Amino acid sequence: MPAVIDKIAEALHLHKNRSTVASTPAFDEKKVTVIFVLGGPGAGKGTQCARLVQDHDFCHLSAGDLLRAEQHREGSEYGQLIQTCIKEGTIVPMEVTVKLLEKAMKAAIAEKNSEGWEDGRGRFLIDGFPRKMDQAEMFEQEVCKPSMVLFFTTTEEVMLERLLERGKTSGREDDNVESIKKRFRTYKEQTMPVIEQYEKLGKVAEIDSSVTIEEVHEKAKVAVQKSLARSN
Numbered sequence: 407m408p409a410v411i412d413k414i415a416e417a418l419h420l421h422k423n424r425s426t427v428a429s430t431p432a433f434d435e436k437k438v439t440v441i442f443v444l445g446g447p448g449a450g451k452g453t454q455c456a457r458l459v460q461d462h463d464f465c466h467l468s469a470g471d472l473l474r475a476e477q478h479r480e481g482s483e484y485g486q487l488i489q490t491c492i493k494e495g496t497i498v499p500m501e502v503t504v505k506l507l508e509k510a511m512k513a514a515i516a517e518k519n520s521e522g523w524e525d526g527r528g529r530f531l532i533d534g535f536p537r538k539m540d541q542a543e544m545f546e547q548e549v550c551k552p553s554m555v556l557f558f559t560t561t562e563e564v565m566l567e568r569l570l571e572r573g574k575t576s577g578r579e580d581d582n583v584e585s586i587k588k589r590f591r592t593y594k595e596q597t598m599p600v601i602e603q604y605e606k607l608g609k610v611a612e613i614d615s616s617v618t619i620e621e622v623h624e625k626a627k628v629a630v631q632k633s634l635a636r637s638n
């Protein structure tokens with residue numbers, strides 16, 4: 407499977423040697439706060455982001471939602487590639503996702519300029535990203551450095567149960583046992599190293615998401631408040 411994806415990505419000119427390209431991030435971390443929201447599939451990232459948006463003036467951007475929108479966008483050259491990756495639980499080449507996120511951030515900053523986000527300021531919860539080291543590196547180099555990582559944890563049993571329940575109504579092509587198992591594998595092999603790396607930098611707030619939505623929210627709210635207070 408990775409070989410197929412690599413071939414498609416190559417055909418789309420997605421693989422570039424980034425290490426030779428020095429770039430300035432599009433956003434100044436002093437003006438733009440980025441919080442990465444990570445955790446296994448079904449850990450409750452989206453649910454908690456929706457709550458946190460109500461506490462603070464955040465814009466919630468789900469990388470998965472942006473990819474699904476791009477998959478269905480008429481004329482998208484990446485539709486087939488995204489569909490395959492989502493079904494197989496693999497990761498879409500980083501350039502596609504990073505560009506979608508950067509574009510969405512720029513649009514949110516422009517839109518909210520008249521609603522309190524003055525002078526290019528902004529606050530983002532980036533949900534389900536970065537899922538792989540190369541994405542984290544590219545985002546930091548080209549878009550913005552994150553101030554913290556919210557990391558939701560629970561067991562695979564709980565996540566499986568939640569996703570199968572969600573699958574009854576979500577219409578998602580990957581909320582089925584076969585795809586979920588693949589997503590768990592990708593999470594352990596590719597995403598955990600990203601979390602470990604940010605842990606070493608002291609940027610991770612780990613929150614047990616096995617308990618009720620309200621209890622998880624209370625803990626997440628405190629972690630976010632602490633981080634915002636540090637950066638103010």
Ligand SMILES: Nc1ncnc2c1ncn2[C@@H]1O[C@H](COP(=O)(O)OP(=O)(O)OP(=O)(O)O)[C@@H](O)[C@H]1O
Pocket residue numbers: 445446447448449450451452453454470534568569571572615616617618619620622
């Ligand atoms: N603390 C919780 N207790 C019980 N159910 C929860 C809890 N948090 C989330 N759920 C439910 O579990 C399902 C998965 O949650 P959610 O969509 O937030 O997970 P996610 O981490 O964003 O998943 P994915 O990575 O697959 O998008 C949803 O149906 C949600 O309502």
Ligand SMILES: O=c1ccn([C@@H]2O[C@H](COP(=O)(O)O)[C@@H](O)[C@H]2O)c(=O)[nH]1
Pocket residue numbers: 447468469470471473491492493495496497498499503533534535536537541580589
């Ligand atoms: O950075 C990313 C984020 C997501 N994907 C792909 O999308 C699916 C679904 O993501 P959710 O966060 O569960 O909505 C994920 O399994 C990946 O295939 C990605 O490639 N890169």
